[in-house]
Amino acid sequence: xxxxxxxxxxxxxxxxxxxxxxxxxxxxxxxxxxxxxxxxxxxxxxxxxxxxxxxxxxxxxxxxxxxxxxxxxxxxxxxxxxxxxxxxxxxxxxxxxxxxxxxxxxxxxxxxxxxxxxxxxxxxxxxxxxxxxxxxxxxxxxxxxxxxxxxxxxxxxxxxxxxxxxxxxxxxxxxxxxxxxxxxxxxxxxxxxxxxxxxxxxxxxxxxxxxxxxxxxxxxxxxxxxxxxxxxxxxxxxxxxxxxxxxxxxxxxxxxxxxxxxxxxxxxxxxxxxxxxxxxxxxxxxxxxxxxxxxxxxxxxxxxxxxxxxxxxxxxxxxxxxxxxxxxxxxxxxxxxxxxxxxxxxxxxxxxxxxxxxxxxxxxxxxxxxxxxxxxxxxxxxxxxxxxxxxxxxxxxxxxxxxxxxxxxxxxxxxxxxxxxxxxx
Amino acid sequence: xxxxxxxxxxxxxxxxxxxxxxxxxxxxxxxxxxxxxxxxxxxxxxxxxxxxxxxxxxxxxxxxxxxxxxxxxxxxxxxxxxxxxxxxxxxxxxxxxxxxxxxxxxxxxxxxxxxxxxxxxxxxxxxxxxxxxxxxxxxxxxxxxxxxxxxxxxxxxxxxxxxxxxxxxx
Numbered sequence: 209x210x211x212x213x214x215x216x217x218x219x220x221x222x223x224x225x226x227x228x229x230x231x232x233x234x235x236x237x238x239x240x241x242x243x244x245x246x247x248x249x250x251x252x253x254x255x256x257x258x259x260x261x262x263x264x265x266x267x268x269x270x271x272x273x274x275x276x277x278x279x280x281x282x283x284x285x286x287x288x289x290x291x292x293x294x295x296x297x298x299x300x301x302x303x304x305x306x307x308x309x310x311x312x313x314x315x316x317x318x319x320x321x322x323x324x325x326x327x328x329x330x331x332x333x334x335x336x337x338x339x340x341x342x343x344x345x346x347x348x349x350x351x352x353x354x355x356x357x358x359x360x361x362x363x364x365x366x367x368x369x370x371x372x373x374x375x376x377x378x379x380x381x382x383x384x385x386x387x388x389x390x391x392x393x394x395x396x397x398x399x400x401x402x403x404x405x406x407x408x409x410x411x412x413x414x415x416x417x418x419x420x421x422x423x424x425x426x427x428x429x430x431x432x433x434x435x436x437x438x439x440x441x442x443x444x445x446x447x448x449x450x451x452x453x454x455x456x457x458x459x460x461x462x463x464x465x466x467x468x469x470x471x472x473x474x475x476x477x478x479x480x481x482x483x484x485x486x487x488x489x490x491x492x493x494x495x496x497x498x499x500x501x502x503x504x505x506x507x508x509x510x511x512x513x514x515x516x517x518x519x520x521x522x523x524x525x526x527x528x529x530x531x532x533x534x535x536x537x538x539x540x541x542x543x544x545x546x547x548x549x550x551x552x553x554x555x556x557x558x559x560x561x562x563x564x565x566x567x568x569x570x571x572x573x574x575x576x577x578x579x580x581x582x583x584x585x586x587x588x589x590x591x592x593x594x595x596x597x598x599x600x601x602x603x604x605x606x607x608x609x610x611x612x613x614x615x616x617x618x619x620x621x622x623x624x625x626x627x628x629x630x631x632x633x
Numbered sequence: 634x635x636x637x638x639x640x641x642x643x644x645x646x647x648x649x650x651x652x653x654x655x656x657x658x659x660x661x662x663x664x665x666x667x668x669x670x671x672x673x674x675x676x677x678x679x680x681x682x683x684x685x686x687x688x689x690x691x692x693x694x695x696x697x698x699x700x701x702x703x704x705x706x707x708x709x710x711x712x713x714x715x716x717x718x719x720x721x722x723x724x725x726x727x728x729x730x731x732x733x734x735x736x737x738x739x740x741x742x743x744x745x746x747x748x749x750x751x752x753x754x755x756x757x758x759x760x761x762x763x764x765x766x767x768x769x770x771x772x773x774x775x776x777x778x779x780x781x782x783x784x785x786x787x788x789x790x791x792x793x794x795x796x797x798x799x800x801x802x803x
Contacts, residue, residue: 233777249665249705257794282663331703331727347705347731349789356793361779395650396697400726429700431726486650574659593654593701600677 211461213367214434215402218342218458222325228364236362240267240301240319241354242328244310245274248286249348250329251293254355262297263358269301269319270294271310275575276568278305308541308567309509311335311423315415316543318448322437323458327354332509332590334426337403338418339445340437340457345426365400365431366467367460371407374474379625381519382417383511383588383608385409386424387480389472391490399429401467404460409474410435415444416513423510424590427487436460479623481586482606485594493611493623501586503579504529504616505597506562506609507538508572508589514544514553516588516609521548521556523613523627529561530619536577537562538570562616571597586621588612638784640717640738641756642690644749644766645682649695653702653728657710665706667713674710686714691755693746694721699728708735718757720764722746733780736788740764745771759784 212220220228222236243250247270254260262268270290278284287305294302307313311332314320322340326333329348336343350360372385390397403425410418418435425433435441437457445455479493506512506520517539529535537557539545545567548554554564571577572589578598579585585597585604592604607615610624617627654677661673675682692698692711698721699707708731711719718738732739738759745764748771749755755766762775776784786792 233779246662246704252665253790257790257797259797286663329703331701333703345703345727347703347708347727347734349705349734350730353789353793395700396723396725399697399723429697429725486652488650591654591701593652595658595677596654 210465211463213402213464213466214404214458214460215342215365215367215432217460218323218325219362219364221323221458222342223362230364230366232364233361234364235359236325237359238267238327238354239324240269240314240326241351242269242271242310242314242326242330242333243348243351244271244330245286246329246348247290250352250355251289253349253352257356259356262355265298266300268299268355269314270299271303271307271313272305273308273310274569274573276305276566279575305568306542306566308539308544309569311509312419312513312540312544315339315419316448316541318445318450321445321450321455322441323456327351327360331426332423334430334433335419335423335509337422337433338415338435339441340434342432342434344432365402367402367404367464368398369466369469370403370405370472371469372405372409372472372474373407374409375412376409376474376477379610379623379628380477380479381608381610382413382420384477384480385472385474386421387482387490387606388477389470390424390427390482390488391480393428393470395427395429395486395488397428398425400431403430403433405433405435411438414515415440416515419513420510427590479608479611479625481611481621482592484592484603484605487590487592487606493607493621496605496621497623499605499621500584501533501615501619501621502583503534503536503577503585504612505536505538505571505577505585505587505589506612507536507540507570508587509540510590511588511609512538512540512544514547517544517548517553517557520609520613521553523610523624524560524562524617525556527560527617529616533616533619535560535562535616536565536571538565539567542567574598586612586615638760639756639758642717642754643688644691644693644751644753644755645685645689646749646751647692647694647698650697650700651694652700653704653707656699656707657704662704662706665709667709669713670706670710671713674714685751686716690715690717691757692716692719693749693755694719695746696722698724700725703727705731705735708732708737712737720745720755720757733783734789736784736791738784740773742771742773
């Protein structure tokens with residue numbers, strides 16, 4: 209008998225159904241139901257259903273991240289509804305507007321563990337694969353249904369291996385690797401697939417970089433993404449307070465069946481950039497170098513983690529943001545922000561001319577940092593869809609934090625290797 | 634013919650990779666009311682497209698319709714605009730789930746999506762597994778049982794409510 213992929217094992221564990229194969233539909237019982245700012249929609253739906261008993265309130269995690277703090281009376285009312293609900297129902301895993309982006313917050317707090325099956329009201333829930341969990345996005349009705357019944361139907365996906373070997377050149381980062389893959393495979397290149405990342409490069413990268421990987425896998429249509437847990441993962445989980453004896457690591461079998469294997473050679477890669485208005489519209493940064501920018505945004509669940517802020521600060525140290533350019537830095541979480549404050553990273557960014565906002569989704573979700581007609585933003589986020597950051601007649605490019613920082617200094621899209629070379633010289 | 638699950642009418646066509654931010658911009662997600670959302674459906678593409686959307690019954694689109702965000706309102710806003718079904722060459726997986734869960738028919742049929750033009754008529758029968766347009770019939774694989782049950786009740790939440798009312802497990 210052929211071995212099993214990670215997805216088969218994870219769904220088998222969550223459904224209690226043995227011997228499942230791709231294409232089969234089973235009921236799975238998630239370990240965690242994440243809802244972000246959409247939580248109020250779940251609560252309203254629950255009220256409509258007339259149900260007040262939840263399947264397992266300890267599996268409910270609510271994070272007020274997309275609109276934080278409230279921007280008007282209506283969103284304030286949504287937040288108030290969520291707070292009141294969490295209090296009344298005894299939702300332990302409630303994170304208010306001061307916490308940061310749901311995905312990052314849950315991982316930092318040890319709520320995401322290897323082998324778990326997690327659903328979230330956010331497409332980038334694929335990010336949980338960075339810790340070896342099965343994470344996938346659903347709508348708010350499905351989260352509400354899971355609150356009540358504890359389950360949802362899942363189609364067992366086919367799996368694709370993505371193998372990245374070799375080290376990256378200086379100035380090239382995990383984001384560049386993912387943009388290259390998205391550009392090559394297309395916005396639907398991995399639709400419905402479970403993506404397993406491996407190779408010597410992946411083994412060597414941090415959990416934060418693995419988050420960038422698994423987050424962006426969604427932009428190829430993936431159902432979930434996965435990096436096999438290793439010592440790097442265990443060290444992260446130790447810090448997050450997860451007892452080792454509680455871990456249930458699931459690894460794919462060596463003879464598991466894959467729909468395809470994609471290989472990418474790390475050392476030959478140059479910095480990449482997605483140009484408007486789709487994430488798979490990817491070119492070398494050099495191809496669009498010189499494009500004038502009005503705003504640079506370093507934020508989002510893709511690239512506003514601690515190491516992302518450090519990279520940006522290293523590039524910006526001793527420089528000033530170009531006149532006429534707005535540099536917005538939105539740390540992914542309160543913990544990350546505190547660490548960056550303690551280590552002087554925020555000071556470096558502020559001295560260069562950056563404005564630091566509170567942690568959360570911020571400009572990526574269109575809240576703060578909106579553009580008017582004809583403006584252009586270079587963002588470290590994961591989407592550049594038309595109108596996502598304000599005017600329908602504005603443009604969004606997507607890059608690594610290094611490219612974003614270098615471009616903020618010059619005021620035009622810039623290959624970060626040029627600025628770093630300048631510093632060294 | 635004669636199936637209670639045969640719906641259709643006038644078609645509006647779209648290309649490939651139509652994303653959720655174009656279908657319903659994030660700034661309107663503060664609402665879950667289908668009628669209110671419908672006013673802003675496809676707003677980035679301009680008022681002419683929006684007017685044609687409201688005069689249509691079926692969306693026909695290319696590959697990867699609904700890619701991007703998990704926002705359920707991408708399906709709800711289309712229902713509010715009077716759309717009864719989306720026939721596409723393929724769907725993003727979250728949009729497909731959201732469509733079924735909100736009771737919007739979503740059918741994957743590259744051939745049917747390719748065969749129609751704006752203003753044509755198209756009829757979909759998800760029991761029979763057929764799309765009819767321009768005198769042609771395109772078969773598609775019927776929904777799995779669990780999806781058929783959800784659709785028959787008009788979406789996931791009505792389905793659960795019906796099952797509770799019938800004394801089903803909570």
